[in-house]
Amino acid sequence: MSWEPKIVGFLCNWCSYRGADLAGTARMKCSPNVRTIRVMCSGRVEPTFILKAFQLGADGVLVLGCHPGDCHYTEGNYKTLRRMSLLKKVLAQLGIEEERVHLDWVSASEGDHFVSIVNDMTEKVRVLGPFRQNSEEEKHG
Amino acid sequence: MAKLKLALYWAASCGGCDIATLAIGEKILKLAEAADIVFWPVAMDFKYSDVEKIPDKSIDACLFNGAIRNSEGEYIAQLFRAKSKILIAYGSCSYEGCIPGLANFFNRQMIFDRAYVETQSTDNPEKVYPQSKVQVPEGELEIPDFYNTVKTLAQTVDVDYFVPGCPPEEKTTWLALETLIEGKLPPKGTVISHSVKAVCDECPRIKKERKIKKFYRPYEIIPDPEICLLEQGLLCYGVATRGGCGAPCPQANMPCTGCYGPVEGVADQGAHFLTALASVIDSDDPEEIQKIIHDIVDPAGTFYRYSLPDSLLRRARIK
Numbered sequence: 530m531s532w533e534p535k536i537v538g539f540l541c542n543w544c545s546y547r548g549a550d551l552a553g554t555a556r557m558k559c560s561p562n563v564r565t566i567r568v569m570c571s572g573r574v575e576p577t578f579i580l581k582a583f584q585l586g587a588d589g590v591l592v593l594g595c596h597p598g599d600c601h602y603t604e605g606n607y608k609t610l611r612r613m614s615l616l617k618k619v620l621a622q623l624g625i626e627e628e629r630v631h632l633d634w635v636s637a638s639e640g641d642h643f644v645s646i647v648n649d650m651t652e653k654v655r656v657l658g659p660f661r662q663n664s665e666e667e668k669h670g
Numbered sequence: 671m672a673k674l675k676l677a678l679y680w681a682a683s684c685g686g687c688d689i690a691t692l693a694i695g696e697k698i699l700k701l702a703e704a705a706d707i708v709f710w711p712v713a714m715d716f717k718y719s720d721v722e723k724i725p726d727k728s729i730d731a732c733l734f735n736g737a738i739r740n741s742e743g744e745y746i747a748q749l750f751r752a753k754s755k756i757l758i759a760y761g762s763c764s765y766e767g768c769i770p771g772l773a774n775f776f777n778r779q780m781i782f783d784r785a786y787v788e789t790q791s792t793d794n795p796e797k798v799y800p801q802s803k804v805q806v807p808e809g810e811l812e813i814p815d816f817y818n819t820v821k822t823l824a825q826t827v828d829v830d831y832f833v834p835g836c837p838p839e840e841k842t843t844w845l846a847l848e849t850l851i852e853g854k855l856p857p858k859g860t861v862i863s864h865s866v867k868a869v870c871d872e873c874p875r876i877k878k879e880r881k882i883k884k885f886y887r888p889y890e891i892i893p894d895p896e897i898c899l900l901e902q903g904l905l906c907y908g909v910a911t912r913g914g915c916g917a918p919c920p921q922a923n924m925p926c927t928g929c930y931g932p933v934e935g936v937a938d939q940g941a942h943f944l945t946a947l948a949s950v951i952d953s954d955d956p957e958e959i960q961k962i963i964h965d966i967v968d969p970a971g972t973f974y975r976y977s978l979p980d981s982l983l984r985r986a987r988i989k
Binding site for chain 1: 948949
């Protein structure tokens with residue numbers, strides 16, 4: 530069987546998950562590579578979740594929240610923005626390509642935007658290939 | 671009561687943990703009353719063969735400091751696991767990898783290139799690297815195999831307890847020794863320290879949840895002695911670090927660097943600190959955020975200063 534990118538998607542309950550739902554009910558075509566996890570707010574997504582996803586075999590991680598200014602909890606998505614900016618610098622030092630982690634904003638009415646983000650990310654991760662954690666380095670102890 | 675049989679060993683470490691053991695001061699006399707030391711390379715002359723000869727489980731407890739960096743450390747870890755009833759990862763190196771664990775940003779070849787070829791003081795035009803085995807007229811000489819990845823003690827063998835710190839504070843060391851002497855053993859896997867909460871809990875500085883626009887390195891400012899160091903823009907690790915040390919660093923006007931490891935229940939200390947740090951940045955604007963975090967030099971090396979081998983990803987990927 531040929532390899533398909535495995536992407537873990539953390540979607541906020543109030544905007545992005547509903548945007549994804551809309552894409553589904555509107556029968557829009559979308560890459561099936563994102564495994565969705567619904568969280569109450571993108572601010573719930575700790576960097577630990579993202580590292581854990583990679584540790585358990587994800588090839589990419591997608592985090593979607595409400596547009597800035599639209600957060601159901603006023604400023605959860607701003608916290609996410611700050612965290613993800615910092616996390617990206619750390620991941621680069623750990624040798625994880627920038628395209629493997631993506632933060633974006635999707636509102637409840639943006640089914641089409643959700644589809645384009647998912648398709649776009651799937652293709653980027655497909656080009657990068659599987660995320661193999663340290664196979665070469667682990668051999669010698 | 672028969673005296674306890676105690677062994678101490680150092681693998682990839684600086685020797686500070688052995689000195690920290692002596693920092694218990696006059697309590698060492700109490701220790702000498704209760705225990706016989708059967709192996710301690712830094713202080714007494716024993717050979718590995720002495721340990722190989724004794725029966726399995728005949729040592730009551732082994733305080734093992736140092737990370738596992740090469741085949742020798744790995745072999746001795748297995749040896750002491752077999753010979754000891756209780757194996758304790760003593761100090762940050764054996765508990766989480768610590769400073770030697772920062773080598774996990776590189777691999778064996780990169781480290782050899784740097785150490786034996788590139789350093790300014792090295793003259794090695796023929797690029798001679800250390801070999802595990804070499805033939806000389808007198809026979810074959812052998813040195814341990816150097817591994818690509820530094821491992822913690824618990825990633826190498828089964829470990830009973832952990833003692834945090836780089837090096838462990840005197841009171842933490844004594845807590846561990848007292849536990850052994852009195853035989854009141856906590857559940858397996860316990861991190862032996864006076865606290866399960868963060869260093870902030872023991873730090874007397876005033877916290878006002880102030881947000882910041884600029885990060886500083888310790889040499890750039892003289893911080894106010896009363897106010898929280900993180901709120902003054904210093905990367906103080908107290909929020910993400912287990913207490914029990916008594917917060918000596920913040921009280922000496924220096925930020926905590928995180929040597930006591932993660933607080934109870936946290937899987938990845940670096941990611942935990944990153945989360946806390948992102949919360950104090952005073953900006954909602956992507957460009958300004960980038961500008962503020964630009965001042966953090968070497969974020970991964972700072973966040974994982976003591977815990978890279980014990981983190982979720984354990985090491986950097988090398989392409």
